[in-house]
Amino acid sequence: MDRLYLYDTTLRDGQQTQGVQFSAAEKAEIARMLDDLGVDYIEGGWPGANPTDSDFFAAAPQTFATMTAFGMTKRAGRSAENDDVLAAVLNAGTRAVCLVGKTHPFHVREALGISLDDNLANIRASIAHVTALGREALFDAEHFFDGYADDPDYAVLCLRTALEAGARWVVLCDTNGGTLPAQIHAVTTAVIAAGIPGNHLGIHTHDDTGNAVACTLAAVDAGARQIQGTLNGLGERCGNASLTSLIPTLLLKEPYRSTLSTGIAPEALGRMVRISRRLDEILNRPSARGLPYVGASAFAHKAGLHASAIIKNPATYEHIAPESVGNERIIPMSNQAGQSNLRARLAEAGIEVSREDPALPRILDLVKAREDQGYAYDAAQASFELLARSELGLMPRFFEVERYRVTIERRMNALGRRISVSEAVVVARIAGERVISASESMDEHGGDRGPVSALWHALGKDLGPYQAAVDGMRLTDFRVRITGAGVDAVTRVTIDSADDLGRHWSTVGVSPNLVDASFEALIDAIHWKLLRDGLAPL
Numbered sequence: 001m002d003r004l005y006l007y008d009t010t011l012r013d014g015q016q017t018q019g020v021q022f023s024a025a026e027k028a029e030i031a032r033m034l035d036d037l038g039v040d041y042i043e044g045g046w047p048g049a050n051p052t053d054s055d056f057f058a059a060a061p062q063t064f065a066t067m068t069a070f071g072m073t074k075r076a077g078r079s080a081e082n083d084d085v086l087a088a089v090l091n092a093g094t095r096a097v098c099l100v101g102k103t104h105p106f107h108v109r110e111a112l113g114i115s116l117d118d119n120l121a122n123i124r125a126s127i128a129h130v131t132a133l134g135r136e137a138l139f140d141a142e143h144f145f146d147g148y149a150d151d152p153d154y155a156v157l158c159l160r161t162a163l164e165a166g167a168r169w170v171v172l173c174d175t176n177g178g179t180l181p182a183q184i185h186a187v188t189t190a191v192i193a194a195g196i197p198g199n200h201l202g203i204h205t206h207d208d209t210g211n212a213v214a215c216t217l218a219a220v221d222a223g224a225r226q227i228q229g230t231l232n233g234l235g236e237r238c239g240n241a242s243l244t245s246l247i248p249t250l251l252l253k254e255p256y257r258s259t260l261s262t263g264i265a266p267e268a269l270g271r272m273v274r275i276s277r278r279l280d281e282i283l284n285r286p287s288a289r290g291l292p293y294v295g296a297s298a299f300a301h302k303a304g305l306h307a308s309a310i311i312k313n314p315a316t317y318e319h320i321a322p323e324s325v326g327n328e329r330i331i332p333m334s335n336q337a338g339q340s341n342l343r344a345r346l347a348e349a350g351i352e353v354s355r356e357d358p359a360l361p362r363i364l365d366l367v368k369a370r371e372d373q374g375y376a377y378d379a380a381q382a383s384f385e386l387l388a389r390s391e392l393g394l395m396p397r398f399f400e401v402e403r404y405r406v407t408i409e410r411r412m413n414a415l416g417r418r419i420s421v422s423e424a425v426v427v428a429r430i431a432g433e434r435v436i437s438a439s440e441s442m443d444e445h446g447g448d449r450g451p452v453s454a455l456w457h458a459l460g461k462d463l464g465p466y467q468a469a470v471d472g473m474r475l476t477d478f479r480v481r482i483t484g485a486g487v488d489a490v491t492r493v494t495i496d497s498a499d500d501l502g503r504h505w506s507t508v509g510v511s512p513n514l515v516d517a518s519f520e521a522l523i524d525a526i527h528w529k530l531l532r533d534g535l536a537p538l
């Protein structure tokens with residue numbers, strides 16, 4: 001089997017994603033996670049370019065993977081030894097150093113303003129300097145595919161120059177991300193035919209046409225033996241090739257599975273979902289449900305026809321077993337569902353209902369009617385479960401909210417600064433007792449967190465015997481969507497919750513009023529938690 005090397009650039013190109021800013025400690029955690037996964041190279045960043053990257057390299061974790069510092073070829077008019085940017089990269093002391101350099105005459109002329117020969121001399125001197133210091137050198141051939149289209153001889157000469165100067169890898173970069181898979185395959189094939197060995201050739205793609213993974217596989221098909229990518233496809237503009245998609249493809253799909261080996265252990269494949277979600281947690285953003293293999297919807301079977309067949313045999317609508325990448329199958333409820341979805345969802349919630357139960361068509365009709373009003377149950381399974389339980393007469397009455405009031409006030413504070421303050425009062429009835437709770441919504445700096453936060457704090461302030469359960473839960477995401485148009489427009493609020501026991505659940509509320517829709521989703525979230533904790537109604 002041919003060995004394929006995996007080069008992760010989450011900490012470098014991934015950090016070039018708009019809105020992504022890792023701390024040095026977060027980089028170290030991600031590096032350890034990548035090392036456990038078994039990638040061959042971890043590109044940690046650009047030492048000297050910013051304090052975070054310098055701090056990361058100053059205390060980089062020990063890894064089996066080759067820790068790699070990124071930088072650029074030396075600038076013209078100075079020696080490699082005297083280039084301060086290159087010196088900072090080398091001072092990180094990593095086993096490998098990857099230098100980006102120009103290969104497209106247009107960029108040599110426009111961006112660097114030097115001759116084509118001077119660019120070759122810069123590549124040669126920079127790579128030779130890295131290898132003379134005993135480091136493994138990689139050359140990222142920037143804009144290679146555009147350069148090849150313009151002047152193939154010069155583009156290949158840049159690669160040859162880097163290899164002759166001692167580079168272990170030359171990496172074909174589709175920097176602007178506009179090249180399509182067939183062209184990537186043709187050019188990679190031509191480069192190998194021109195004498196650049198495939199086992200010294202890498203591929204680095206961007207997703208600007210939505211083809212980064214396909215382009216990477218096309219280069220591998222043509223013979224490239226190093227692939228560069230990032231977790232969850234982070235990266236400049238639209239992102240890089242996603243290793244979270246590529247790794248399962250390489251390990252599970254033919255012809256890669258039986259012709260190529262990687263450093264990823266088969267059991268590590270089962271951690272892909274955890275790794276992908278952990279990265280999103282670090283980034284403090286919700287995970288994209290539609291990610292191939294690892295997304296929460298990757299094995300969600302919404303349509304009635306799909307669900308009916310899946311229950312008979314999962315292979316009918318699944319290309320791999322979800323567990324092989326650590327994911328799980330979901331059969332959500334929605335207006336696309338049939339009775340198969342319904343029975344599967346009820347069984348998952350521990351509710352056994354016979355096939356003939358007259359409640360089944362009633363629940364199905366109810367779900368479809370409510371979705372018509374703006375509810376969306378496929379991403380709010382907890383609300384669906386509560387609805388079904390009510391219809392089946394299986395929903396305990398934990399507490400009732402008699403009424404609530406929310407006020408928002410905009411005023412000047414004592415310093416003359418304009419502030420807003422939200423306050424909420426909730427009147428609930430628990431076991432015959434009337435409980436009144438009030439809350440003002442403030443963050444630690446005295447700033448307003450808004451009316452929904454005030455309502456949540458008032459609701460969660462005094463639920464008597466249920467208080468401990470509610471204290472153990474938190475709201476993790478809040479999404480608002482206006483559905484319908486004009487006078488028929490309603491607000492749909494979806495709330496994601498989690499608890500100390502590691503459970504995650506989603507609830508939905510709909511109303512013409514944003515706060516009221518939020519209230520409905522909050523009440524469902526609390527009821528589902530009490531239900532799952534097995535608490536008894538009073």
Ligand SMILES: CC(=O)SCCNC(=O)CCNC(=O)[C@H](O)C(C)(C)COP(=O)(O)OP(=O)(O)OC[C@H]1O[C@@H](n2cnc3c(N)ncnc32)[C@H](O)[C@@H]1OP(=O)(O)O
Pocket residue numbers: 016046048049050072073074075076085100101102111112142175236
């Ligand atoms: C394709 C890629 O994604 S490569 C990775 C790109 N990543 C980054 O740029 C992030 C980190 N970069 C930085 O922090 C900064 O750009 C630094 C510290 C590297 C350089 O900062 P500055 O010295 O202020 O330069 P600035 O960013 O304005 O411009 C880059 C300079 O490098 C030159 N340059 C660009 N590529 C190369 C190269 N391969 N070899 C030599 N010089 C290069 C440019 O011509 C420009 O020179 P000029 O200032 O004489 O016009």
Ligand SMILES: CC(=O)C(=O)O
Pocket residue numbers: 013100140141142143173174175176204206
């Ligand atoms: C090197 C790199 O990130 C690119 O060319 O896209």
